Amino acid sequence: xxxxxxxxxxxxxxxxxxxxxxxxxxxxxxxxxxxxxxxxxxxxxxxxxxxxxxxxxxxxxxxxxxxxxxxxxxxxxxxxxxxxxxxxxxxxxxxxxxxxxxxxxxxxxxxxxxxxxxxxxxxxxxxxxxxxxxxxxxxxxxxxxxxxxxxxxxxxxxxxxxxxxxxxxxxxxxxxxxxxxxxxxxxxxxxxxxxxxxxxxxxxxxxxxxxxxxxxxxxxxxxxxxxxxxxxxxxxxxxxxxxxxxxxxxxxxxxxxxxxxxxxxxxxxxxxxxxxxxxxxxxxxxxxxxxxxxxxxxxxxxxxx
Amino acid sequence: xxxxxxxxxxxxxxxxxxxxxxxxxxxxxxxxxxxxxxxxxxxxxxxxxxxxxxxxxxxxxxxxxxxxxxxxxxxxxxxxxxxxxxxxxxxxxxxxxxxxxxxxxxxxxxxxxxxxxxxxxxxxxxxxxxxxxxxxxxxxxxxxxxxxxxxxxxxxxxxxxxxxxxxxxxxxxxxxxxxxxxxxxxxxxxxxxxxxxxxxxxxxxxxxxxxxxxxxxxxxxxxxxxxxxxxxxxxxxxxxxxxxxxxxxxxxxxxxxxxxxxxxxxxxxxxxxxxxxxxxxxx
Numbered sequence: 001x002x003x004x005x006x007x008x009x010x011x012x013x014x015x016x017x018x019x020x021x022x023x024x025x026x027x028x029x030x031x032x033x034x035x036x037x038x039x040x041x042x043x044x045x046x047x048x049x050x051x052x053x054x055x056x057x058x059x060x061x062x063x064x065x066x067x068x069x070x071x072x073x074x075x076x077x078x079x080x081x082x083x084x085x086x087x088x089x090x091x092x093x094x095x096x097x098x099x100x101x102x103x104x105x106x107x108x109x110x111x112x113x114x115x116x117x118x119x120x121x122x123x124x125x126x127x128x129x130x131x132x133x134x135x136x137x138x139x140x141x142x143x144x145x146x147x148x149x150x151x152x153x154x155x156x157x158x159x160x161x162x163x164x165x166x167x168x169x170x171x172x173x174x175x176x177x178x179x180x181x182x183x184x185x186x187x188x189x190x191x192x193x194x195x196x197x198x199x200x201x202x203x204x205x206x207x208x209x210x211x212x213x214x215x216x217x218x219x220x221x222x223x224x225x226x227x228x229x230x231x232x233x234x235x236x237x238x239x240x241x242x243x244x245x246x247x248x249x250x251x252x253x254x255x256x257x258x259x260x261x262x263x264x265x266x267x268x269x270x271x272x273x274x275x276x277x278x279x280x281x282x283x284x285x286x287x288x289x290x291x292x293x294x295x296x297x298x299x300x301x302x303x304x305x
Numbered sequence: 306x307x308x309x310x311x312x313x314x315x316x317x318x319x320x321x322x323x324x325x326x327x328x329x330x331x332x333x334x335x336x337x338x339x340x341x342x343x344x345x346x347x348x349x350x351x352x353x354x355x356x357x358x359x360x361x362x363x364x365x366x367x368x369x370x371x372x373x374x375x376x377x378x379x380x381x382x383x384x385x386x387x388x389x390x391x392x393x394x395x396x397x398x399x400x401x402x403x404x405x406x407x408x409x410x411x412x413x414x415x416x417x418x419x420x421x422x423x424x425x426x427x428x429x430x431x432x433x434x435x436x437x438x439x440x441x442x443x444x445x446x447x448x449x450x451x452x453x454x455x456x457x458x459x460x461x462x463x464x465x466x467x468x469x470x471x472x473x474x475x476x477x478x479x480x481x482x483x484x485x486x487x488x489x490x491x492x493x494x495x496x497x498x499x500x501x502x503x504x505x506x507x508x509x510x511x512x513x514x515x516x517x518x519x520x521x522x523x524x525x526x527x528x529x530x531x532x533x534x535x536x537x538x539x540x541x542x543x544x545x546x547x548x549x550x551x552x553x554x555x556x557x558x559x560x561x562x563x564x565x566x567x568x569x570x571x572x573x574x575x576x577x578x579x580x581x582x583x584x585x586x587x588x
Contacts, residue, residue, distance in 0.1 A: 034390050088557060104336065105564045108517050111510060112556030119550040235401070235506060242394050273416070276405035280398040287395050288383045 005146055006264050012149075012221075014260025015156035019214035020237035021244065021252040022163055023207045029247025030183040030203050036110040037085050038211055039234025040117035041078040045215030046225035047121050049074030050130050067134045071219065075212030082208030085113050086201055121227045129226040132219045155217040160253075162213065166206070167249045175202060183247070236263070239283050245296025254294060258282075311427040313539060315495050318430035319488050321531045322437045324515040326484035328527035329441070331516050332450075333477040334457035335385075338393045340512040342400030343482050345504035347373045347489025349407060352419040352499050362425060366433070366490045373486015374479045381478035385471070400509050407501040418500030425494040433491060437484060438528060444480075445524040453477060457521070518559050520566020529568050 020042055027035040053070035065073070089109040134151075141148045170176040178199050181189040186196050218233070219225050240259040244251025259279055266278035286293065323344055330337045347369040355365055380399055387395045407413050444450050452473050455463035464470045493499045511534070519530020537555070538548050559567070 028390065034393070088561070104517060105560055108514060109557055109560040111514060112553045112560065115549050115553030115556065119547065119553065123547050123550060231506070238394060239398070242391065246390060271409070273405065273408045276401055277409065280401040280405065284383070284395060284398045284402065287387050287391060287398075291387045291391060293391075 002268070006268050007261060008146065008148055010261030010264035011257060012152040012156060012260070013264060014240075014257040015152075015159045016214050016218055016221075016233060017237050017240045017260055018163060018253050018256035019159045019210045019217070020233055021240040021256045022166065022249055023210040023214075024237055024241045025244070025247055025249060025252040026166075026210075027203060027207055028241070030179050031090065031200065033090060033106050034110075035085070035207065036107065037082070037113045037117065038207065038237070039230030040114045041082055041208055041211035041230075042215040042218075042233060043121065043225075043227060043230030044081055044117060045071070045074035045078045045212035046132070046219045046229055047074075047125065047130075047227060048077040049216060049219055050132050050225045051125060053132070054130070067132070067220070071216040074219075075209065075216060078212035078215065079205055079208035081117060082204045082211070083201060085110060086204040089113065090200060090204075118227060118230070125227065127227055129224050132223050132225050134220050134223060149221070151221050155221060158217065159214070162210065163249060163253055170249070175199070179203065236279065239279050242283055242293055243286055245293030248293075248295040251293060251295035313535075315427045315430050317532060317535045318427075318434035319492050319495065320512070320515070320535050321434050321528060322484055322488040322491065323512050324519070324527040324531035325437055325441050326481045326488060327512050327516045328519075328521065328524070329444075329453075329484065330477045330481045331513075331521045332445070332457055333453045333474055334460070335474065335477070336393045336513065336517075337396045337478075337481060338509050338513055339396035339398075339400035339403075340485060341504040341506070341508040342396075342403035343373055343377060343485030344489040344492065344508070345400075345403050345407060345499075345501065346376050347486030348493040348499045348504070349413055349419070349489075350486070351490035351493040352421050353413070355421050355423045355494075356419070362423060362429070362494065365423065365494065366487060369490030369493075370483045370487040373489065374483035377482015377485070378475065378479040380482075381475040384478070385474055397506070397509065400504070401506070404501050404504055407504075414500075416501065418498060421493055421497045421499070423494055424497050425491070427495075430491055430495060433487065437487070438524075441527070442524045449473070449476070514556060518556060518566055520563075520568040522565065522570045523568055523573055525568040525573065526566050530566070533567070 020038060023038050023041075024035065027033050027038075049067075049071040052065050052073045053067055054064060056064045057073070089106045141150060141153075168176075170179060178189070178194045179202070181192060181194050182196055182199050189199075190196050214233070215225075215229070218229065236259050237256070240255035241252050242255070243258055244253070244255030262278050262282060263275045266274045270278075290296075323340065326343065327337050327340050350372045351365050351369040354360055354368055360368070384392060384395050384399070408416055413419065445453070452463070452468045455466070455468050456470055456473050460470055463473075512531075515530040515534050516527050517530075519528070519533070520526035534552070538552060541548050541551060563569070
């Protein structure tokens with residue numbers, strides 16, 4: 001029974017990793033860009049959501065809002081922040097250097113944005129963990145000894161829906177085709193009539209949406225937010241993406257669940273600080289035997305740094 | 306020397322040596338996002354050896370350098386199987402595992418850390434730093450340095466022209482490990498205390514940023530980058546959070562303004578030409 005309960009907990013934790021890992025894998029698969037601002041975008045949704053629900057909109061525009069509108073403001077904020085990153089890291093360098101941009105440059109720039117967002121929030125709100133109050137903290141299903149919280153099940157279903165919808169969009173719609181063409185070769189896509197410059201912001205909007213949703217789901221599930229909440233999830237989501245293989249949406253799902261489950265099991269059996277060794281050890285061993293991850297495309301993420 | 310100044314020089318020296326450990330691999334075209342792991346290994350081996358065997362200080366520093374080099378040499382083989390982003394994340398995974406192992410082993414003090422009874426003065430750090438800087442400048446001026454640059458610019462062409470690519474890459478990891486081990490040993494002896502929380506992911510990220518923003522083209526990059534990012538925050542001296550905010554802004558602006566780093570080969574050629582109009586630099 002303990003085993004099943006841990007499995008359930010692992011799946012719930014994994015569902016948060018999935019959304020963030022998909023955000024990572026999209027930017028790297030389509031733009032060949034490891035976007036380190038993703039943990040900060042995730043944190044922004046939670047922290048901005050909290051501050052709106054606590055203080056109200058800035059400049060005295062409104063009273064403190066309820067949890068749902070606050071989180072909506074939070075998600076909007078992460079989408080806008082993501083577009084800001086697009087403007088100053090990706091677009092700028094592509095205009096200036098074209099396809100020959102060294103991959104390390106946007107990467108370093110995105111690390112700069114990670115610091116900017118994280119320390120702006122730290123400077124504004126301090127480093128304490130804040131309680132985020134929602135009306136459903138105690139909604140649980142109980143089967144025999146098994147406890148399943150309803151918000152968590154909802155969020156697992158929600159993130160799976162998002163991911164399935166996303167992969168449908170990538171496969172079937174015009175925008176999805178354009179995105180995949182850009183991923184193959186930006187220059188050829190331009191020749192085929194894809195407006196790459198208009199497609200790229202879509203990737204960043206999707207990134208902001210995915211991270212914002214994941215951050216909101218976290219805030220609702222665990223009823224707390226903190227400026228550091230992105231670091232933990234961000235590193236675990238990177239691990240999930242690498243285990244699944246860069247650029248593969250289904251790989252990110254598998255990786256997210258594997259990381260979530262192995263984390264809860266190792267915490268259960270070996271204590272709280274062992275999760276780090278288990279997850280990263282798994283990743284290192286996997287990379288030694290399968291340098292592309294589980295479902296990784298052969299050519300993605302291998303570019304020279 | 307005032308206590309504040311000598312403390313600043315101490316941390317500056319440690320950061321410069323640490324930055325060179327990452328620079329050596331970056332100059333061969335591999336980004337190492339696991340610097341904190343290598344430094345932690347140096348610091349902890351220094352602390353443990355000092356407590357268990359009571360060795361003398363030069364011997365302690367030598368041993369932490371050798372241990373760092375050995376680990377760098379051994380880890381190079383699995384890590385070099387991966388490429389690009391995968392390699393960056395494999396080195397990152399290595400650092401996370403080292404921190405995790407330290408946190409979980411009671412003999413290494415776990416989360417509480419270890420206290421050392423030995424200590425060193427600032428002048429040891431100054432001399433080590435000078436030694437490391439001279440060594441790296443010399444290394445980059447030799448044929449090995451040329452081979453490293455060739456591998457950085459194009460692996461396949463370097464291979465075709467008879468550079469032993471694998472040896473250069475593994476060697477770079479070993480030298481990088483050695484320097485990180487040395488900086489870790491100096492850190493442990495200078496502060497008299499090591500704890501796993503210091504060697505976290507942000508330390509790895511920062512040291513990589515020192516190097517990339519300083520520039521990987523010439524050996525000046527790591528020196529300038531590490532000095533800039535150790536000294537400028539001291540000058541900014543405001544609330545801790547806003548200091549890092551400005552650090553982030555500087556990084557973004559720097560990448561727009563000088564994407565190849567502060568010091569590039571071109572910039573050095575221009576300066577030399579201005580200072581010594583007759584002397585022509587080659588390469």
